[in-house]
Amino acid sequence: MTLLSVAQMNSQNDIEANFIIIESLIQQSQEQGASLIVLPENFVCFAAGKQRETAEQFESIQKRLENLAHQYQIWIVAGTLPCPFRPDGSIITDGRVRTTSLCISPEQTEARYDKIHLFDVQVGDAVGGYQESRFFEPGTELVVANSPFGNIGLMVCYDLRFPEMSLFLRQRGAHILTAPAAFTYTTGEMHWQLLLQARGMDSQCQVLGAAQQGWHGEKRQTWGHAAATDSRGRLLARVDEPGAQLITVPFDISEQREIRASMPLLEHRKLINF
Numbered sequence: 001m002t003l004l005s006v007a008q009m010n011s012q013n014d015i016e017a018n019f020i021i022i023e024s025l026i027q028q029s030q031e032q033g034a035s036l037i038v039l040p041e042n043f044v045c046f047a048a049g050k051q052r053e054t055a056e057q058f059e060s061i062q063k064r065l066e067n068l069a070h071q072y073q074i075w076i077v078a079g080t081l082p083c084p085f086r087p088d089g090s091i092i093t094d095g096r097v098r099t100t101s102l103c104i105s106p107e108q109t110e111a112r113y114d115k116i117h118l119f120d121v122q123v124g125d126a127v128g129g130y131q132e133s134r135f136f137e138p139g140t141e142l143v144v145a146n147s148p149f150g151n152i153g154l155m156v157c158y159d160l161r162f163p164e165m166s167l168f169l170r171q172r173g174a175h176i177l178t179a180p181a182a183f184t185y186t187t188g189e190m191h192w193q194l195l196l197q198a199r200g201m202d203s204q205c206q207v208l209g210a211a212q213q214g215w216h217g218e219k220r221q222t223w224g225h226a227a228a229t230d231s232r233g234r235l236l237a238r239v240d241e242p243g244a245q246l247i248t249v250p251f252d253i254s255e256q257r258e259i260r261a262s263m264p265l266l267e268h269r270k271l272i273n274f
Helices: 015-031 051-055 058-072 157-161 163-171 185-203 253-262
Strands: 002-009 036-038 075-083 098-104 109-114 120-122 129-131 152-154 176-178 206-209 211-216 220-223 227-229 235-238 245-251
Touching (some): 002 015, 002 206, 002 227, 015 036, 015 058, 015 245, 051 058, 058 075, 058 098, 098 152, 109 152, 152 163, 157 185, 163 185, 176 185, 185 227, 185 235, 227 245, 235 245
Parallel strands (some): 002 036, 002 211, 176 206
Antiparallel strands (some): 075 098, 098 109, 120 129
């Protein structure tokens, strides 16, 4: 059995202040015996209009995270960072960046996933409308990272609303799905826990939903409630307190194999054209 940690944060626009909290959460996770910690979306800087500025520090931030993973001998799914270049190294020339989630082992960065589904929606909150595609270029590739405790399918926030993505990650060998997020308070209250449980149920993967919580500036409020579900979609643990918090849950890959064998959903799945 492996222990896996999920973080909740209230990140602001001060990178150094956020890093103090990040290291504290990583240290807590390591002390609890976890093999992995998942950080939320925008964990290192949560500030409208600062994406490009933060993206210019992408490689130095990545190196700091690699050093922390090595220091604490823990795997880190580094929520999301804005990145000014694509996985092939080509620069994004139209001023946008990519929303990038890194999977880092104690030795090196093992995988990079660029968020595919962008949040272009109208929400009944103080912000009103969101148009991520103005500032971010979508990714195009699904990513599964191999680890000693199971294969990790990388997702981000809005990706949770597209069940076919979790199913494709399962088909590619995923045992665990990570979902760093910054759900709005309005949409999170309605759907956050439901989506985590649904993706666990239909993919038969353990789902780790790291979350931003609270106010970020004067208008943006996130729901929080970082949570983890098992491979049946049952809620294992959830954060109900504000601010920086950590939950650590068990993952048993042998139990997951039994769940999948007793209800072989992938084998039974039929693609029907109506």
